Amino acid sequence: MQGILPIWMILGGLGLAAGSAFAQPEIDTPRGGWRHSQDQAAGFRQRVNYPASSVNAQDHPDAALIKGRIAATGKGKPAKLVVNGAAMPLATDEAGNFSRPYAFGSGSNSIEVRDADGKTRKRVQFYDSYAARSQAKLRVVLSWDSDGTDIDLHVVSPDGQHVFYGNRVSANGGALDVDVTTGYGPEIYANPTPPKGVYHVYVNYFGAGSDHGDLTTTQVAVITNEGTPSEKQQIMQVPLRKPGELTLVKSFSYP
Numbered sequence: 356m357q358g359i360l361p362i363w364m365i366l367g368g369l370g371l372a373a374g375s376a377f378a379q380p381e382i383d384t385p386r387g388g389w390r391h392s393q394d395q396a397a398g399f400r401q402r403v404n405y406p407a408s409s410v411n412a413q414d415h416p417d418a419a420l421i422k423g424r425i426a427a428t429g430k431g432k433p434a435k436l437v438v439n440g441a442a443m444p445l446a447t448d449e450a451g452n453f454s455r456p457y458a459f460g461s462g463s464n465s466i467e468v469r470d471a472d473g474k475t476r477k478r479v480q481f482y483d484s485y486a487a488r489s490q491a492k493l494r495v496v497l498s499w500d501s502d503g504t505d506i507d508l509h510v511v512s513p514d515g516q517h518v519f520y521g522n523r524v525s526a527n528g529g530a531l532d533v534d535v536t537t538g539y540g541p542e543i544y545a546n547p548t549p550p551k552g553v554y555h556v557y558v559n560y561f562g563a564g565s566d567h568g569d570l571t572t573t574q575v576a577v578i579t580n581e582g583t584p585s586e587k588q589q590i591m592q593v594p595l596r597k598p599g600e601l602t603l604v605k606s607f608s609y610p
């Protein structure tokens with residue numbers, strides 16, 4: 356009489372089909388646990404050439420990268436990235452690889468990657484003990500739900516400094532990390548030394564691809580005092596109906 360085959364033998368006999376059906380997302384960096392990134396300091400701006408066809412993840416240390424792979428999704432169905440509680444679409448290549456720079460602050464940070472259907476996910480938590488690392492006291496994260504579209508983030512600070520794709524660094528320390536022109540984003544404004552007063556956040560529907568309808572929905576997350584007990588996060592969703600549309604999403608006071 357034959358015994359019951361162990362489950363590992365059954366799955367092994369199914370080969371790649373079983374492996375792909377239950378494939379989990381992988382995060383190469385950042386790694387979980389404790390780290391001290393004194394020699395891997397990262398600013399809030401990355402080098403790009405305009406027009407930017409993709410997010411440039413080259414020449415960044417591991418301490419400033421979110422990199423890994425996830426099961427490939429169909430066109431128009433991005434994966435999801437959640438950084439310290441702020442969710443945004445995650446673009447991948449045809450093989451499911453993703454890579455983008457991110458200026459993490461000191462203290463506790465968390466990363467979660469989910470597939471397009473939300474059925475599989477991977478989470479990493481790490482603690483950066485380098486207290487002198489630049490901390491984004493104000494961060495504005497723009498993302499949108501359509502591929503092949505160009506949405507631009509504009510932030511006007513209380514001293515009149517205007518940060519956008521044509522002026523990515525301001526004198527008060529604020530900076531736009533990258534100009535994404537191919538869909539989803541995110542575009543991130545961050546400032547470790549934000550002046551006090553009223554800020555204005557605008558989004559501009561710069562253009563849509565030929566294979567995409569005009570309507571797109573943007574999401575703007577305003578995060579203050581990130582990584583501290585007084586952290587606050589506000590999330591707004593704004594539909595944009597046609598290219599050329601400029602919308603004031605939020606005016607707020609800091610602190």
